[in-house]
Amino acid sequence: MHRTLGILEIVENICLRLEESEDGLLRDDGRTDFAALGRTSRIFEGPALNVLWIKQDTLNNLLKCFPPDLWEEVIVSGGRKNKAVRLTRVPQSEDWERLLLYARRIRDLTLRSPPTWLSAPFPVVDVFEAIESHLAAGYLCPNLQSIIWDGGPNSPVFPYVRLFLGPQITRAHLEVSRNASDLSVLSTLAIPYDKLKSFRLGSPLHDMPLIRGPSATLAMKLVHVEHLGLDTLDRAALEHLSGLPSLKSLDLSVTDQQDLGPPSSLTTRSRNPTFPALHTVQFFASSIQFAIEFVNMLSQCPLEDFTLGTDVLASNITMGEFFSALAAGVFHRTLTSLLIHEVDDGVTTTPTPPAGTIGNYIIRGPVLALLFCFSNLTTVHLTTPAGFDIDDTTAGDIARAWPKIRSLELGSCTDTHHPSSMTLRGLRAFATYCENLTYLGITLDASTVSPFDNSPATRISQLRLRSLDVAASPISDSTAVSRFVSGLFPGLETITTLNEWNWADPNDEDDTPQMATARAHYRKWKQVETLIPIIAAIRTEERHWAQMERE
Numbered sequence: 001m002h003r004t005l006g007i008l009e010i011v012e013n014i015c016l017r018l019e020e021s022e023d024g025l026l027r028d029d030g031r032t033d034f035a036a037l038g039r040t041s042r043i044f045e046g047p048a049l050n051v052l053w054i055k056q057d058t059l060n061n062l063l064k065c066f067p068p069d070l071w072e073e074v075i076v077s078g079g080r081k082n083k084a085v086r087l088t089r090v091p092q093s094e095d096w097e098r099l100l101l102y103a104r105r106i107r108d109l110t111l112r113s114p115p116t117w118l119s120a121p122f123p124v125v126d127v128f129e130a131i132e133s134h135l136a137a138g139y140l141c142p143n144l145q146s147i148i149w150d151g152g153p154n155s156p157v158f159p160y161v162r163l164f165l166g167p168q169i170t171r172a173h174l175e176v177s178r179n180a181s182d183l184s185v186l187s188t189l190a191i192p193y194d195k196l197k198s199f200r201l202g203s204p205l206h207d208m209p210l211i212r213g214p215s216a217t218l219a220m221k222l223v224h225v226e227h228l229g230l231d232t233l234d235r236a237a238l239e240h241l242s243g244l245p246s247l248k249s250l251d252l253s254v255t256d257q258q259d260l261g262p263p264s265s266l267t268t269r270s271r272n273p274t275f276p277a278l279h280t281v282q283f284f285a286s287s288i289q290f291a292i293e294f295v296n297m298l299s300q301c302p303l304e305d306f307t308l309g310t311d312v313l314a315s316n317i318t319m320g321e322f323f324s325a326l327a328a329g330v331f332h333r334t335l336t337s338l339l340i341h342e343v344d345d346g347v348t349t350t351p352t353p354p355a356g357t358i359g360n361y362i363i364r365g366p367v368l369a370l371l372f373c374f375s376n377l378t379t380v381h382l383t384t385p386a387g388f389d390i391d392d393t394t395a396g397d398i399a400r401a402w403p404k405i406r407s408l409e410l411g412s413c414t415d416t417h418h419p420s421s422m423t424l425r426g427l428r429a430f431a432t433y434c435e436n437l438t439y440l441g442i443t444l445d446a447s448t449v450s451p452f453d454n455s456p457a458t459r460i461s462q463l464r465l466r467s468l469d470v471a472a473s474p475i476s477d478s479t480a481v482s483r484f485v486s487g488l489f490p491g492l493e494t495i496t497t498l499n500e501w502n503w504a505d506p507n508d509e510d511d512t513p514q515m516a517t518a519r520a521h522y523r524k525w526k527q528v529e530t531l532i533p534i535i536a537a538i539r540t541e542e543r544h545w546a547q548m549e550r551e
Contacts, residue, residue, distance in 0.1 A: 298329030395426030
């Protein structure tokens with residue numbers, strides 16, 4: 001039974017065939033000129049114009065539908081390509097007809113300032129004033145479904161976002177400027193919250209406590225949201241979201257918020273699922289306590305990815321509470337990615353643990369073992385205030401618990417790096433059980449090297465590992481280490497050390513004793529990096545000739 005093709009699908013099929021033609025319907029970038037296609041036939045005019053206008057990353061194209069004597073382009077942001085449109089006279093009623101005709105075709109609009117290389121700047125404010133005056137209570141693009149609005153800090157344009165928040169909006173990503181009056185505008189916007197599937201509300205700077213209050217209020221209005229990004233939320237708002245069957249991703253800044261506030265009747269973990277569709281959680285800057293209280297709200301949650309940025313000095317006991325809560329609230333089979341790292345804002349740093357208290361911050365095997373129930377993890381990047389103390393036995397436990405791991409990092413987010421008990425023998429477990437591992441970041445003790453057993457009966461070669469970060473790992477004999485590591489990971493290409501950019505300069509006259517030691521370790525690890533492919537090639541050649549002799 002043949003399916004009847006719609007007009008738009010016919011247009012798209014014809015366009016695919018025209019891509020290789022020479023009939024003048026290709027633009028300079030090689031894509032089909034839908035405007036030219038529309039001119040070839042009245043049948044295709046409407047569908048072709050819909051394709052042409054459906055997605056816009058500037059208002060310039062629309063504003064140029066005004067008569068030519070009504071507008072001009074002015075250069076902004078110091079570049080010829082960064083041109084904004086301003087009006088040269090007041091538009092009359094007849095001037096709007098063509099513009100509004102095309103505005104109805106736009107479904108997806110992105111406006112950013114300062115502009116990216118993909119988009120032009122916002123129009124001059126007088127353009128928005130003219131649009132507002134003409135439309136009265138209407139919308140410029142009445143069929144718009146998606147709006148991304150980022151006016152930048154100190155921008156006067158945010159109030160005009162209301163001209164685009166029509167009844168068809170299902171995705172609204174809004175950045176509020178540093179102008180405090182924008183808060184009052186935000187409370188008056190007629191956003192169709194009950195229809196939104198994707199909603200983001202933020203500020204250009206993560207350290208701005210500007211919109212935290214409204215965030216919780218607006219979150220309570222959401223009914224069918226699937227993707228949500230806000231500054232922060234209180235307990236009541238999160239409890240509301242926990243019952244939504246559609247929420248898939250949650251992205252919070254939570255800057256400076258220490259916890260979720262007083263517990264409520266719903267605080268105790270329920271037997272019923274909470275956040276039943278939640279797959280992705282990202283906290284840009286959070287205290288561990290906030291994260292613990294949030295995770296304690298999870299019950300039978302199908303979480304897949306959890307990313308936590310923090311600059312809080314969290315002890316190993318606190319980290320154990322977080323790991324334990326995660327194991328209790330999340331389906332063990334679903335979690336595939338767990339990242340805990342320093343806040344990535346280029347400013348904030350995690351404080352160094354006070355002298356004499358380092359032991360309270362080192363993560364050891366029993367705490368890490370709380371995560372071993374998540375057997376499908378493929379990405380684990382954990383950086384803590386004093387790092388990890390992993391011995392060879394724990395290395396084996398990790399490798400067996402996470403056989404699907406592809407990227408693993410256990411490190412420190414401060415200048416404190418506890419010496420590891422793990423030796424080179426601990427690497428053997430990762431070669432044995434983690435066949436998909438491509439990146440490993442772990443501190444080990446390579447000051448002594450056990451003999452490498454390369455007999456056919458016990459030979460283990462993991463071929464996928466390409467990058468090894470050894471941080472502040474000590475090393476003595478680079479040749480012996482190369483023989484050992486190349487036998488396990490013959491495909492290893494890159495070895496990095498802690499702050500290795502410090503050691504690229506060959507001049508070491510001003511080195512302190514600690515710097516001299518670190519520089520020496522860096523050079524020896526780089527020798528290992530150079531020797532591994534050579535030794536691996538020699539070993540492969542030897543095996544080849546041995547096989548030839550046996551045959």
